[in-house]
Amino acid sequence: xxxxxxxxxxxxxxxxxxxxxxxxGDANCMEQLLLHCANAIxxxxxxxxxxxxWVISNLASSDGDSTQRLASSLLRALxxxxxxxxxxxxxxxxxxxSQETLHRFSVIELASFVDLTPWHxxxxxxxxxxxxxxxxGYSSVHIVDLSLTHCMQIPTLIDSxxxxxxxxxxxxxxxxxxxVLAESPPPPLLGISYEELGLKLVSFAxxxxxxxxxxxxxxxxxxxxSSLIEQLRLDPLVCNEALxxxxxxxxHYIPHETLSSSRSFFLKELRDLNPTIVTLIEEDADFTSSNxxxxxxxxxxxxxxxxxxxxxxxxxxxxxxxxxxADIGWRIDNVVAxxxxxxxxxxxxxxxxxxxxxxxxxxxxxxxEEVGRExxxxxxxxxxxxxxxxxxxxxxxxxxxxxxxxxHSVVFASxxxxxxxxxxxxxxxxx
Amino acid sequence: MPVELDDxxxxxxxxxxxxxxxxxxxxxxxxSLSKKKRNLPGMPDPEAEVIALSPKxxxxxxxxxxxxxSKGFQRDQNLQLHRRGHNLPWKLRQRSSKEVKKKxxxxxxxxxxHHEPSRALGDLTGIKKHFCRKHGEKKYKCEKCSxxxxxxxxxxxxxxxxxxxxxxxxxxTLFSRRxxxxxHRAFCDVLAEESxxxxxxxxxxxxxxxxxxxxxxxxxxxxxDSPPSVxxxxxxxxxxxxxxxxxxTETANIASSSVLPIRDSxxxxxxxxxxxxxxxxxxxxxxxGSNDHNSNNNKSVYAGLFASSSTASPSxxxxxxxxxxxxxxxxxSSIEPISLCLSTTTPSLFGATIQDPPxxxxxxxxxxxxxxxxxxxxxxxxxxxxMGSTGSGGSLLRGLGIVSTTSSPMELSSSHDTGFGLxxxxxxxxxxxxKELMMGNSSVFDPKQTTLDFLGLGRAVGNNNPGGGALWGxxxxxxxxxxxxxxxxxxxxxxx
Numbered sequence: 001x002x003x004x005x006x007x008x009x010x011x012x013x014x015x016x017x018x019x020x021x022x023x024x025g026d027a028n029c030m031e032q033l034l035l036h037c038a039n040a041i042x043x044x045x046x047x048x049x050x051x052x053x054w055v056i057s058n059l060a061s062s063d064g065d066s067t068q069r070l071a072s073s074l075l076r077a078l079x080x081x082x083x084x085x086x087x088x089x090x091x092x093x094x095x096x097x098s099q100e101t102l103h104r105f106s107v108i109e110l111a112s113f114v115d116l117t118p119w120h121x122x123x124x125x126x127x128x129x130x131x132x133x134x135x136x137g138y139s140s141v142h143i144v145d146l147s148l149t150h151c152m153q154i155p156t157l158i159d160s161x162x163x164x165x166x167x168x169x170x171x172x173x174x175x176x177x178x179x180v181l182a183e184s185p186p187p188p189l190l191g192i193s194y195e196e197l198g199l200k201l202v203s204f205a206x207x208x209x210x211x212x213x214x215x216x217x218x219x220x221x222x223x224x225x226s227s228l229i230e231q232l233r234l235d236p237l238v239c240n241e242a243l244x245x246x247x248x249x250x251x252h253y254i255p256h257e258t259l260s261s262s263r264s265f266f267l268k269e270l271r272d273l274n275p276t277i278v279t280l281i282e283e284d285a286d287f288t289s290s291n292x293x294x295x296x297x298x299x300x301x302x303x304x305x306x307x308x309x310x311x312x313x314x315x316x317x318x319x320x321x322x323x324x325x326a327d328i329g330w331r332i333d334n335v336v337a338x339x340x341x342x343x344x345x346x347x348x349x350x351x352x353x354x355x356x357x358x359x360x361x362x363x364x365x366x367x368x369e370e371v372g373r374e375x376x377x378x379x380x381x382x383x384x385x386x387x388x389x390x391x392x393x394x395x396x397x398x399x400x401x402x403x404x405x406x407x408h409s410v411v412f413a414s415x416x417x418x419x420x421x422x423x424x425x426x427x428x429x430x431x
Numbered sequence: 432m433p434v435e436l437d438d439x440x441x442x443x444x445x446x447x448x449x450x451x452x453x454x455x456x457x458x459x460x461x462x463s464l465s466k467k468k469r470n471l472p473g474m475p476d477p478e479a480e481v482i483a484l485s486p487k488x489x490x491x492x493x494x495x496x497x498x499x500x501s502k503g504f505q506r507d508q509n510l511q512l513h514r515r516g517h518n519l520p521w522k523l524r525q526r527s528s529k530e531v532k533k534k535x536x537x538x539x540x541x542x543x544x545h546h547e548p549s550r551a552l553g554d555l556t557g558i559k560k561h562f563c564r565k566h567g568e569k570k571y572k573c574e575k576c577s578x579x580x581x582x583x584x585x586x587x588x589x590x591x592x593x594x595x596x597x598x599x600x601x602x603x604t605l606f607s608r609r610x611x612x613x614x615h616r617a618f619c620d621v622l623a624e625e626s627x628x629x630x631x632x633x634x635x636x637x638x639x640x641x642x643x644x645x646x647x648x649x650x651x652x653x654x655x656d657s658p659p660s661v662x663x664x665x666x667x668x669x670x671x672x673x674x675x676x677x678x679x680t681e682t683a684n685i686a687s688s689s690v691l692p693i694r695d696s697x698x699x700x701x702x703x704x705x706x707x708x709x710x711x712x713x714x715x716x717x718x719x720g721s722n723d724h725n726s727n728n729n730k731s732v733y734a735g736l737f738a739s740s741s742t743a744s745p746s747x748x749x750x751x752x753x754x755x756x757x758x759x760x761x762x763x764s765s766i767e768p769i770s771l772c773l774s775t776t777t778p779s780l781f782g783a784t785i786q787d788p789p790x791x792x793x794x795x796x797x798x799x800x801x802x803x804x805x806x807x808x809x810x811x812x813x814x815x816x817x818m819g820s821t822g823s824g825g826s827l828l829r830g831l832g833i834v835s836t837t838s839s840p841m842e843l844s845s846s847h848d849t850g851f852g853l854x855x856x857x858x859x860x861x862x863x864x865x866k867e868l869m870m871g872n873s874s875v876f877d878p879k880q881t882t883l884d885f886l887g888l889g890r891a892v893g894n895n896n897p898g899g900g901a902l903w904g905x906x907x908x909x910x911x912x913x914x915x916x917x918x919x920x921x922x923x924x925x926x927x
């Protein structure tokens with residue numbers, strides 16, 4: 001319980017335990033250790049906590065294999081949690097993971113960053129295909145892009161619009177892009193202003209003969225994007241305009257029931273705007289438990305994936321890997337060390353999201369064979385562990401895509417249209 | 432199969448397989464006697480003899496070894512011919528006249544698809560390659576990308592096509608996928624500048640009722656004296672890329688052809704044309720936040736970004752105009768996607784036009800305001816000539832007071848020397864003015880950010896390896912499962 005113990009840590013007392021590095025490859029063991037540590041922290045057992053911390057710190061390494069790096073990041077977060085939340089652990093010093101240390105990407109860097117793995121490109125392809133399908137025939141397309149990747153999906157969408165929406169001499173539709181700028185967005189952080197970003201996009205659209213307008217709305221995910229909704233309500237109704245809401249890994253920053261009821265509320269508000277299509281791409285994991293231990297377990301069982309995939313494309317010590325892993329570290333820290341409104345990484349599993357969408361009176365639409373082929377072709381360019389599975393939800397019989405790494409679900413892609421409210425019958429709205 | 436010797440059994444004799452069992456795999460019709468039909472791969476002739484070779488045999492490349500010098504050969508015939516050289520008895524086997532029983536081969540690895548006799552491969556070379564590919568170590572690595580192969584012929588085949596079907600951005604970065612190429616291209620500074628300049632000309636002509644041959648009227652002397660200075664404004668047209676989707680190529684080509692040569696013409700339109708050309712640049716620049724404007728102007732420009740919802744635009748910035756987050760508003764001089772940025776201080780050439788208010792519709796085509804009647808073309812060009820002659824490098828912009836930093840040139844020159852910064856297509860020698868422009872440009876930027884941009888490009892350009900991230904040789908090459916964890920089937924992450 002005192003500093004002497006840190007300097008001369010006692011040997012842990014579990015039977016049969018060895019601190020040799022031969023265990024470092026065993027993810028199960030690592031997971032157990034981390035859970036022990038978490039339990040110790042939650043129960044204010046400083047001795048046990050110290051012991052576990054000592055053991056884990058011997059096994060974990062920020063330069064080791066994926067399990068070691070994951071453990072290193074989790075350990076740091078656990079220490080941070082302990083130090084900030086309980087006086088019993090005040091002797092621990094935690095270097096807080098703050099946004100200041102995170103890399104700010106230039107657009108070019110971000111463009112190549114999002115293509116390091118299919119993590120984002122998967123969602124881009126699926127969403128763009130669904131969007132393109134849904135907006136055929138409209139003379140104006142208004143896209144509200146709620147994306148973690150700062151509009152990286154848009155260039156390919158513009159390109160597709162330019163090539164596929166040309167209709168017998170008719171010009172392609174007018175493109176309006178609305179983006180949301182939040183106070184402190186999660187990583188990856190963009191190093192230029194959204195105005196500049198918009199300029200580049202509009203410029204690019206012009207080279208493709210697409211007239212484009214760009215607008216930034218200040219809104220906050222923590223309040224359910226209320227100012228966005230308000231603004232969208234105020235937009236004048238334009239004849240023959242499609243409203244597209246593209247949600248790419250951002251909706252989980254809207255608090256859900258344990259904090260506030262904003263998430264479902266937002267979806268219902270969205271429904272009231274009668275969008276032509278809503279695409280929902282999210283990571284398939286559950287970080288919503290209010291029980292810290294189960295949250296940690298979920299975290300461990302999901303976050304090994306980004307560390308594991310990093311091994312396939314980035315050499316140890318490369319700058320991109322550092323940025324990549326720093327961003328992951330930030331997220332881990334957020335789930336472990338933060339609570340309340342500060343804890344923003346509240347991933348929900350696919351099934352729960354689908355429930356919400358249905359509650360909000362949306363119904364799912366499938367993606368089609370061609371998109372599946374396109375995704376698979378893309379996956380072939382990446383490491384062989386990536387795959388895609390088609391997933392039919394029991395509730396609505398719609399086939400959706402899930403990106404997988406070594407068989408484990410990573411990201412799901414879904415598309416939704418409003419259910420008509422008249423007659424009580426289920427029918428698609430012709431906007 | 433631990434045995435060294437080959438095992439024999441027949442496909443149809445195998446207990447687990449019957450000849451009828453093969454039928455449901457769409458076995459092709461019985462082979463005609465006149466022509467040997469190839470069976471589908473992995474669906475062998477039911478009457479064929481199944482041979483299971485050991486891994487060692489399969490991996491062996493040179494199975495026939497000379498007893499004298501131990502030189503290995505892949506075929507017995509070759510060994511025999513070699514033995515002649517040692518004056519050893521040799522015999523070339525003739526192709527046997529009787530029908531040889533067809534042999535098919537299975538993969539020795541249990542659990543593999545081709546381990547089953549019903550999925551045996553009919554070709555010895557085929558089974559060897561299969562074994563290497565699926566169960567062997569990938570020893571051959573492509574130099575250009577990160578892919579590696581176990582079979583040498585696969586590697587050779589890949590090397591032939593590697594780098595051929597690729598997308599290359601003008602900044603030099605290579606992409607193997609179109610969508611990553613498009614995404615990059617949308618944000619690549621080099622392209623943004625080019626396309627912005629290209630835009631100036633088509634719009635000019637469309638608004639001028641498609642002037643068939645816009646020409647520059649000017650006293651030849653003035654232009655000839657200082658080509659670089661004139662080259663500045665029209666220069667972009669030289670670099671016009673002919674994209675198929677652009678139907679303005681015709682007008683663009685006209686622009687490029689008419690720029691440098693001076694033709695005589697007495698028509699008045701070209702005065703306006705030249706003026707407009709000269710004016711468009713500053714107008715655009717003005718839109719981009721020329722320092723002549725205060726931040727209010729910037730706001731109105733951006734408010735105009737969403738022009739069609741006029742009720743919306745006030746609310747865009749109304750709520751925030753009082754205290755916009757500092758990160759959002761770039762320093763007024765920092766937005767320069769168009770390299771024709773003339774920084775602040777010297778309106779001399781374009782002064783007449785900078786005072787104009789920016790148009791309400793920003794960066795939407797066809798919405799440029801009409802040109803201002805102003806200085807005549809002659810006067811403008813004369814001024815240009817004067818500026819050019821006073822500048823030390825003949826650079827128009829130096830005359831206009833653009834600062835040229837010394838740090839950025841080093842970045843650019845060290846990273847890539849094909850003049851990517853001059854991706855505008857200008858020959859390097861005459862491009863000094865522009866190069867300086869771009870460096871001077873970069874001084875106007877937040878230097879760190881530009882560094883990142885340039886470095887981002889330069890890094891990708893000067894460092895064409897997978898680590899750079901831009902060249903997608905494909906992560907597939909970097910096989911994490913080199914130890915054989917990932918087979919066709921089980922992909923468990925827990926592997927120790």
